[in-house]
Amino acid sequence: DQQVKQNSPSLSVQEGRISILNCDYTNSMFDYFLWYKKYPAEGPTFLISISSIKDKNEDGRFTVFLNKSAKHLSLHIVPSQPGDSAVYFCAASALNDYKLSFGAGTTVTVRA
Amino acid sequence: DTEVTQTPKHLVMGMTNKKSLKCEQHMGHRAMYWYKQKAKKPPELMFVYSYEKLSINESVPSRFSPECPNSSLLNLHLHALQPEDSALYLCASSPPPLAGFYEQYFGPGTRLTVT
Numbered sequence: 001d002q003q004v005k006q007n008s009p010s011l012s013v014q015e016g017r018i019s020i021l022n023c024d025y026t027n028s029m030f031d032y033f034l035w036y037k038k039y040p041a042e043g044p045t046f047l048i049s050i051s052s053i054k055d056k057n058e059d060g061r062f063t064v065f066l067n068k069s070a071k072h073l074s075l076h077i078v079p080s081q082p083g084d085s086a087v088y089f090c091a092a093s094a095l096n097d098y099k100l101s102f103g104a105g106t107t108v109t110v111r112a
Numbered sequence: 113d114t115e116v117t118q119t120p121k122h123l124v125m126g127m128t129n130k131k132s133l134k135c136e137q138h139m140g141h142r143a144m145y146w147y148k149q150k151a152k153k154p155p156e157l158m159f160v161y162s163y164e165k166l167s168i169n170e171s172v173p174s175r176f177s178p179e180c181p182n183s184s185l186l187n188l189h190l191h192a193l194q195p196e197d198s199a200l201y202l203c204a205s206s207p208p209p210l211a212g213f214y215e216q217y218f219g220p221g222t223r224l225t226v227t
Contacts, residue, residue: 032213043116043202043218044155051213089154096209098143098168100216102154 006103019077023090030092116219135186135203147202
């Protein structure tokens with residue numbers, strides 16, 4: 001049962017524009033949400049996270065928004081750069097839980 | 113330093129071979145994880161060690177045998193694997209989530225091919 005869903009398998013965006021990646025979850029016990037970036041043949045790299053007590057967290061070009069009532073989060077990348085072309089995974093966990101539930105990933109392609 | 117290292121980078125083994133994957137971190141993290149990732153899929157959790165003790169085994173076949181010799185090292189022993197076990201094997205570490213939330217840091221992975 002997929003508890004974290006990324007319904008867009010791919011996204012193409014022009015360099016300099018905004019990339020918006022979406023993620024939905026079903027488990028109301030999830031309280032912590034993370035985004036990872038993955039290049040081919042490499043391990044996922046942690047990007048940014050947000051806990052359920054916040055609705056926004058910003059780190060440089062990356063901003064994550066959380067709408068807990070809608071069980072929805074999004075990652076905004078502004079401005080998009082060619083090096084941002086990668087697979088982005090949304091993940092979620094509950095308090096004191098070792099397990100991360102991952103979405104299926106969204107492949108982002110930034111066009112020059 | 114947020115580095116998790118894994119060796120080897122690539123491994124090809126026959127179905128009758130025995131091999132081991134190694135993982136090391138020096139961040140003082142007391143939770144370490146093994147994941148398996150197939151192409152175009154998210155990572156799947158296999159095992160979790162917390163304070164060098166096995167905490168979670170996600171019903172992984174016994175042909176995969178984890179070991180945590182100390183707080184910095186994690187091994188995955190492989191024996192009698194099947195071709196469908198070919199995948200990217202990822203190691204990760206984090207502080208144990210006993211008082212909040214912590215991100216997991218992943219290594220680069222070992223690309224395993226079973227012939």
